[in-house]
Amino acid sequence: MIDLGPHITFILSSYIGTAIVVSLLIIWVWAGSNKQKRRLADLEAQGIVRRSQTES
Numbered sequence: 524m525i526d527l528g529p530h531i532t533f534i535l536s537s538y539i540g541t542a543i544v545v546s547l548l549i550i551w552v553w554a555g556s557n558k559q560k561r562r563l564a565d566l567e568a569q570g571i572v573r574r575s576q577t578e579s
Contacts, residue, residue: 527534
C-alpha cells in the first residue's frame with residue numbers, strides 16, 4: 524500500500540464520508556421513487572388517469 528503519511532486519517536475519513544453521503548442519496552431517491560409509484564397506483568385505483576392515457 525502507498526505510504527500516505529500523517530494524512531491517512533483525513534484521506535480515509537473523506538472517502539468514508541463520501542461513501543456514506545452517496546449511499547444516503549441513493550436510498551433517498553429510491554424511497555422517493557417508491558412513494559411516487561404508490562401515489563400513482565392509489566390515484567389510478569380511484570379512477571384518475573394520466574393525461575397521456577386519455578383518448579382524444
